[in-house]
Amino acid sequence: xxxxxxxxxxxxxxxxxxxxxxxxxxxxxxxxxxxxxxxxxxxxxxxxxxxxxxxxxxxxxxxxxxxxxxxxxxxxxxxxxxxxxxxxxxxxxxxxxxxxxxxxxxxxxxxxxxxxxxxxxxxxxxxxxxxxxxxxxxxxxxxxxxxxxxxxxxxxxxxxxxxxxxxxxxxxxxxxxxxxxxxxxxxxxxxxxxxxxxxxxxxxxxxxxxxxxxxxxxxxxxxxxxxxxxxxxxxxxxxxxxxxxxxxxxxxxxxxxxxxxxxxxxxxxxxxxxxxxxxxxxxxxxxxxxxxxxxxxxxxxxxxxxxxxxxxxxxxxxxxxxxxxxxxxxxxxxxxxxxxxxxxxxxxxxxxxxxxxxxxxxxxxxxxxxxxxxxxxxxxxxxxxxxxxxxxxxxxxxxxxxxxxxxxxxxxxxxxxxxxxxxxxxxxxxxxxxxxxxxxxxxxxxxxxxxxxxxxxxxxxxxxxxxxxxxxxxxxxxxxxxxxxxxxxxxxxxxxxxxxxxxxxxxxxxxxxxxxxxxxxxxxxxxxxxxxxxxxxxxxxxxxxxxxxxxxxxxxxxxxxxxxxxxxxxxxxxxxxxxxxxxxxxxxxxxxxxxxxxxxxxxxxxxxxxxxxxxxxxxxxxxxxxxxxxxxxxxxxxxxxxxxxxxxxxxxxxxxxxxxxxxxxxxxxxxxxxxxxxxxxxxxxxxxxxxxxxxxxxxxxxxxxxxxxxxxxxxxxxxxxxxxxxxxxxxxxxxxxxxxxxxxxxxxxxxx
Amino acid sequence: xxxxxxxxxxxxxxxxxxxxxxxxxxxxxxxxxxxxxxxxxxxxxxxxxxxxxxxxxxxxxxxxxxxxxxxxxxxxxxxxxxxxxxxxxxxxxxxxxxxxxxxxxxxxxxxxxxxxxxxxxxxxxxxxxxxxxxxxxxxxxxxxxxxxxxxxxxxxxxxxxx
Numbered sequence: 001x002x003x004x005x006x007x008x009x010x011x012x013x014x015x016x017x018x019x020x021x022x023x024x025x026x027x028x029x030x031x032x033x034x035x036x037x038x039x040x041x042x043x044x045x046x047x048x049x050x051x052x053x054x055x056x057x058x059x060x061x062x063x064x065x066x067x068x069x070x071x072x073x074x075x076x077x078x079x080x081x082x083x084x085x086x087x088x089x090x091x092x093x094x095x096x097x098x099x100x101x102x103x104x105x106x107x108x109x110x111x112x113x114x115x116x117x118x119x120x121x122x123x124x125x126x127x128x129x130x131x132x133x134x135x136x137x138x139x140x141x142x143x144x145x146x147x148x149x150x151x152x153x154x155x156x157x158x159x160x161x162x163x164x165x166x167x168x169x170x171x172x173x174x175x176x177x178x179x180x181x182x183x184x185x186x187x188x189x190x191x192x193x194x195x196x197x198x199x200x201x202x203x204x205x206x207x208x209x210x211x212x213x214x215x216x217x218x219x220x221x222x223x224x225x226x227x228x229x230x231x232x233x234x235x236x237x238x239x240x241x242x243x244x245x246x247x248x249x250x251x252x253x254x255x256x257x258x259x260x261x262x263x264x265x266x267x268x269x270x271x272x273x274x275x276x277x278x279x280x281x282x283x284x285x286x287x288x289x290x291x292x293x294x295x296x297x298x299x300x301x302x303x304x305x306x307x308x309x310x311x312x313x314x315x316x317x318x319x320x321x322x323x324x325x326x327x328x329x330x331x332x333x334x335x336x337x338x339x340x341x342x343x344x345x346x347x348x349x350x351x352x353x354x355x356x357x358x359x360x361x362x363x364x365x366x367x368x369x370x371x372x373x374x375x376x377x378x379x380x381x382x383x384x385x386x387x388x389x390x391x392x393x394x395x396x397x398x399x400x401x402x403x404x405x406x407x408x409x410x411x412x413x414x415x416x417x418x419x420x421x422x423x424x425x426x427x428x429x430x431x432x433x434x435x436x437x438x439x440x441x442x443x444x445x446x447x448x449x450x451x452x453x454x455x456x457x458x459x460x461x462x463x464x465x466x467x468x469x470x471x472x473x474x475x476x477x478x479x480x481x482x483x484x485x486x487x488x489x490x491x492x493x494x495x496x497x498x499x500x501x502x503x504x505x506x507x508x509x510x511x512x513x514x515x516x517x518x519x520x521x522x523x524x525x526x527x528x529x530x531x532x533x534x535x536x537x538x539x540x541x542x543x544x545x546x547x548x549x550x551x552x553x554x555x556x557x558x559x560x561x562x563x564x565x566x567x568x569x570x571x572x573x574x575x576x577x578x579x580x581x582x583x584x585x586x587x588x589x590x591x592x593x594x595x596x597x598x599x600x601x602x603x604x605x606x607x608x609x610x611x612x613x614x615x616x617x618x619x620x621x622x623x624x625x626x627x628x629x630x631x632x633x634x635x636x637x638x639x640x641x642x643x644x645x646x647x648x649x650x651x652x653x654x655x656x657x658x659x660x661x662x663x664x665x666x667x668x669x670x671x672x673x674x675x676x677x678x679x680x681x682x683x684x685x686x687x688x689x690x691x692x693x694x695x696x697x698x699x700x701x702x703x704x705x706x707x708x709x710x711x712x713x714x715x716x717x718x719x720x721x722x723x724x725x726x727x728x729x730x731x732x733x734x735x736x737x738x739x740x741x742x743x744x745x746x747x748x749x750x751x752x
Numbered sequence: 753x754x755x756x757x758x759x760x761x762x763x764x765x766x767x768x769x770x771x772x773x774x775x776x777x778x779x780x781x782x783x784x785x786x787x788x789x790x791x792x793x794x795x796x797x798x799x800x801x802x803x804x805x806x807x808x809x810x811x812x813x814x815x816x817x818x819x820x821x822x823x824x825x826x827x828x829x830x831x832x833x834x835x836x837x838x839x840x841x842x843x844x845x846x847x848x849x850x851x852x853x854x855x856x857x858x859x860x861x862x863x864x865x866x867x868x869x870x871x872x873x874x875x876x877x878x879x880x881x882x883x884x885x886x887x888x889x890x891x892x893x894x895x896x897x898x899x900x901x902x903x904x905x906x907x908x909x910x911x912x913x914x
Contacts, residue, residue: 069858200864263790
């Protein structure tokens with residue numbers, strides 16, 4: 001049985017304050033599987049709200065800030081229900097422990113996970129403070145109210161939360177604190193300045209690489225240049241001769257160089273003479289891999305979803321169309337390269353380790369580093385810093401483990417830096433993929449049957465999938481976001497996944513499995529709309545409309561067969577996606593007769609997606625011909641981007657806008673940058689050859705529309721905003737240039 | 753093959769940093785970036801690539817934006833540098849204020865470099881045109897996509913100046 005006690009406990013703190021423990025759900029992106037809904041046998045809080053007798057209001061919370069604004073947003077939720085100004089809330093970053101057993105950040109889930117527990121905690125604390133004031137003044141609770149961190153009673157009675165905290169701590173935690181209605185909210189739904197803004201603009205914000213410890217040393221590691229290589233031998237004489245270099249030694253991943261400054265470490269590494277073994281993928285070529293994907297996608301793979309007659313229905317149809325789409329490998333390339341600072345102290349049973357890490361997975365850092373050192377997790381303390389860009393890369397803890405492999409051999413604290421080349425070449429990557437889509441249409445352009453085949457490599461970096469998993473339909477369906485959860489209604493539907501192995505490490509990358517699938521699906525839908533001479537928004541909306549005879553909330557007709565909860569959920573998503581598209585058509589006036597005529601040398605495109613969290617995003621993109629600004633640039637500019645987002649309840653509209661802008665640039669980078677491999681090694685080892693969006697690529701105008709919703713839950717944004725942008729761009733380019741762009745990245749020769 | 757070991761003879765180099773005279777002791781090849789970060793602990797100047805490609809380590813030299821990873825302490829001799837820590841005592845430089853007003857930063861890692869680039873741009877030209885802004889900022893990488901807000905923040909500074 002689930003009760004309020006399952007996620008809220010109260011207690012007094014030393015010095016006489018109020019402490020409320022709450023529980024955020026386990027983060028699926030870190031753990032790799034969703035938390036069971038079964039109630040825990042004993043309640044263990046993993047976040048705390050603390051009101052000190054002195055008045056300080058502290059939220060100790062374990063989600064990592066990597067630019068998504070999570071610290072600000074979580075503080076806002078608490079501030080709202082507690083009735084304090086946002087500026088009154090201090091944040092303390094949690095360190096992993098038995099208590100804080102889930103600090104993972106990923107899967108665009110921080111807001112949906114935190115929403116209820118943090119509101120409950122804020123409201124419960126407020127109720128307890130109100131109760132304490134009423135008892136003190138011997139008045140009824142109804143005669144008291146709260147504002148800006150104070151309780152006001154009859155007459156001029158007033159007390160700050162800090163003054164009441166000790167008395168409030170003795171009260172029972174309310175079983176069901178009353179939460180504010182949407183109309184009562186003052187902070188949620190309004191823009192707030194970023195919590196870390198002032199520290200960022202003054203250079204005081206501390207990222208992983210900014211950790212400074214007394215007497216610390218600095219390290220870099222030489223790693224095998226080719227996949228699967230390992231150390232055969234090395235000569236460190238010249239490296240050790242470099243001023244400031246203290247030591248060079250082998251660790252499992254290569255040769256570590258330890259020095260008094262980062263520069264000495266990097267310079268010393270250049271002086272190492274190393275022989276590597278050839279490795280397992282010494283001659284890997286990404287060009288050949290793309291060819292393998294293209295041929296694999298022509299063959300059938302493991303069926304990941306089948307409705308009706310599946311692809312068999314294609315054969316009977318007269319009108320058929322198919323297309324193949326190619327998608328590249330891509331590194332993360334966060335501007336703060338991965339790094340980790342570690343200090344191992346003590347001997348034998350007194351051995352301990354302290355780690356400072358810009359990480360999305362603090363608990364995994366703790367357990368994996370403890371494992372590497374042969375220690376209990378409790379002997380490893382992890383301090384979580386701000387992150388200079390996560391994007392999924394920092395769900396991996398390889399660099400943290402590497403740092404303790406070094407620190408165990410050094411007395412001083414050591415900061416391990418992966419240089420830019422290291423960061424791009426030795427991380428894990430978004431998987432290259434090929435998608436083959438085929439559809440059958442009737443004379444009016446209606447889609448009768450749909451076949452979507454994907455060929456790619458499932459995640460293998462954090463753990464290798466077993467042979468059984470690679471043949472398992474459910475496992476592969478889980479790696480097929482954007483394919484199997486295709487929102488469009490087609491009676492005969494089939495999708496499949498064909499695994500193509502590669503030595504390239506594959507792991508989480510912003511939006512994970514969705515980008516290639518959504519690029520292919522939304523491009524293909526656009527092609528079908530064009531064949532039928534249909535406006536791309538109307539065409540999509542018709543595919544999202546309930547067929548005749550099925551009830552919807554709008555017409556209230558009873559369905560012949562009761563819909564399953566899953567079907568109702570999918571129906572709700574179709575409705576909301578259709579609504580987002582409708583809004584896009586309305587605000588732009590594009591694709592409507594007599595409005596917003598297309599200027600010469602311009603093209604417009606649309607794409608849309610429902611992410612698995614339920615967030616709906618529709619992008620409209622208008623491009624114009626333009627001379628390339630730099631060698632390698634493409635012959636167009638982006639005149640306008642219009643985004644419509646339905647993400648459930650909005651914590652901060654400016655935060656939503658930032659995430660949308662971020663998604664646009666991430667996807668834009670993905671549209672003209674890639675990672676390629678030649679002779680078993682990465683070619684794009686810097687931020688010039690690994691092409692990313694820069695200021696000159698900035699669209700002339702970006703408009704963001706947020707759908708008002710009565711829905712009382714946030715649905716996440718960091719990932720949902722990524723995938724539909726690239727196909728919207730490709731569809732706009734198709735209109736402008738009169739040809740299809742079915743391969744990412746776009747290359748200058750595609751426009752020749 | 754390893755290259756020749758450079759001969760990083762420690763020497764003394766004097767320059768001005770955030771209004772104070774400094775005498776740096778270190779090998780002449782030591783990049784200013786690492787002197788700031790590792791020797792002085794001024795970590796507001798960020799490492800992003802070490803090759804002058806990403807702009808994260810931008811500091812102002814006199815009134816020009818330079819990449820601290822591309823300037824050795826020998827080359828820094830006699831010059832005057834401003835880092836993000838020295839831009840204003842309290843974060844109230846007009847560019848910093850505009851940055852906060854437009855909520856520019858996401859992860860924020862590249863922002864000190866961006867801010868100092870804009871400071872130098874505005875020293876050169878109080879009302880820069882779109883193409884001057886674009887060419888100044890094109891040497892910087894932001895993976896979070898703060899570019900639209902940087903544009904707005906610059907417009908705000910230009911608009912609000914006397």
